[in-house]
Amino acid sequence: MARIIVVTSGKGGVGKTTTSAAIAMGLAKKGHKTAVIDFDVGLRNLDLIMGCERRVVYDIVNVINGEASLNQALIRDKHCEQLYILPASQTRDKDALNQEGVGKILEDLKKDFKYVVCDSPAGIEKGAHLAMYFADDAFVVTNPEVSSVRDSDRMLGLLSSKSRRAEQNQEPIKEYLLLTRYSPERVKLGDMLSVDDVQDILSLHLLGVIPESKSVLTASNSGTPVILDEKSDAGQAYADVVARYLGEDRPHRFIDDKKGFFGKLFGSK
Amino acid sequence: MSLLDYFRTSKTSSASVAKERLQILVAHERSSRNQPSYLPQLQKELLEVIRKYVNVEQDAISVNFEQDETQETLELNIVLPDYHPKNT
Ligand SMILES: Nc1ncnc2c1ncn2[C@@H]1O[C@H](COP(=O)(O)OP(=O)(O)OP(=O)(O)O)[C@@H](O)[C@H]1O
Ligand SMILES: [Mg+2]
Numbered sequence: 001m002a003r004i005i006v007v008t009s010g011k012g013g014v015g016k017t018t019t020s021a022a023i024a025m026g027l028a029k030k031g032h033k034t035a036v037i038d039f040d041v042g043l044r045n046l047d048l049i050m051g052c053e054r055r056v057v058y059d060i061v062n063v064i065n066g067e068a069s070l071n072q073a074l075i076r077d078k079h080c081e082q083l084y085i086l087p088a089s090q091t092r093d094k095d096a097l098n099q100e101g102v103g104k105i106l107e108d109l110k111k112d113f114k115y116v117v118c119d120s121p122a123g124i125e126k127g128a129h130l131a132m133y134f135a136d137d138a139f140v141v142t143n144p145e146v147s148s149v150r151d152s153d154r155m156l157g158l159l160s161s162k163s164r165r166a167e168q169n170q171e172p173i174k175e176y177l178l179l180t181r182y183s184p185e186r187v188k189l190g191d192m193l194s195v196d197d198v199q200d201i202l203s204l205h206l207l208g209v210i211p212e213s214k215s216v217l218t219a220s221n222s223g224t225p226v227i228l229d230e231k232s233d234a235g236q237a238y239a240d241v242v243a244r245y246l247g248e249d250r251p252h253r254f255i256d257d258k259k260g261f262f263g264k265l266f267g268s269k
Numbered sequence: 270m271s272l273l274d275y276f277r278t279s280k281t282s283s284a285s286v287a288k289e290r291l292q293i294l295v296a297h298e299r300s301s302r303n304q305p306s307y308l309p310q311l312q313k314e315l316l317e318v319i320r321k322y323v324n325v326e327q328d329a330i331s332v333n334f335e336q337d338e339t340q341e342t343l344e345l346n347i348v349l350p351d352y353h354p355k356n357t
Contacts, residue, residue, distance in 0.1 A: 146287050146291055149291055150291065150294060150295065150298075153298065153299070154298070157298075157299070157302045190282025190283065190284050190285065191284060192284055193284050193287055194284065197284065197287075197288045200292070201288070201291050201292055
């Protein structure tokens, strides 16, 4: 049975698109046919992070309006043939997405794909609502910072009351915490909320901690999801996340400040 | 723990302040999330009724809704103004 995953946060700029690209690629590389959808209508960016911006012809709004078929709009990833991208449109029309249209697309994708990853826009408006409405699983992307944690909690409230599962009294959406842009050094100095601090407040199932990493910028510069940079800390952390989501038991890494003298001297990757 | 760490942690860290503020805020927001939607209107109308009889401030009345497994409680709290007996 196909599963719909929403990558959400409430707050903007916390790493949803980075995460969506990474986990979609991770799932596909494990052999699962995966589609990743950009719900950020008006601010399309997933195509850039996935490196397929020049191959965008049709987008999700074209499909909803019947101007293109789903198959025409889906872009096959150049690194992995199990992975497809459905781009957002650049229209400024706020009502371009509607529940019926999105529901239809997701139903169609579920017939053919194992996982559908929905990259939510920031905020709690229509786009964010539609990205999470049909979800089976939610990856709540949170930075160790007050406003992000608060917004994540707000989002949890919406997931458990305003989703289809909630409205139809089905089993609730499975919620997972993904703590990103984490700096063990700053946590050690007492400048940053720790994993445990955030867990004490949100008490979610922790899927992984993604360290603050230069490799994320490098990856986005070249348009390759960071998970493909297997040497990087962030890439490895995302690989762990995917493995854990698929049921593997992996110890958490990148949580402690393990850098010795040389690490400090040369900085992290 | 090194000596340096000792000095660093001897004052309250900004992260622990952040955590404490978040715990209070999130608890508050969660409880108001589960409140029935009629609560603000109820509060407004109650205030109007009470003001017919007692001259209370706008914020003198609070309505709290709490829920556990077995029951739902609606708690109404009215702060009456200090009563100063008039000099005769
Ligand atoms: N682990 C990380 N380390 C360093 N930088 C990161 C990390 N994760 C994300 N970033 C950077 O943070 C910025 C925002 O990331 P991203 O676009 O993924 O966030 P978003 O939640 O999708 O934003 P929006 O809400 O605008 O859609 C980007 O510049 C990205 O490179
Ligand atoms: Mg984004």
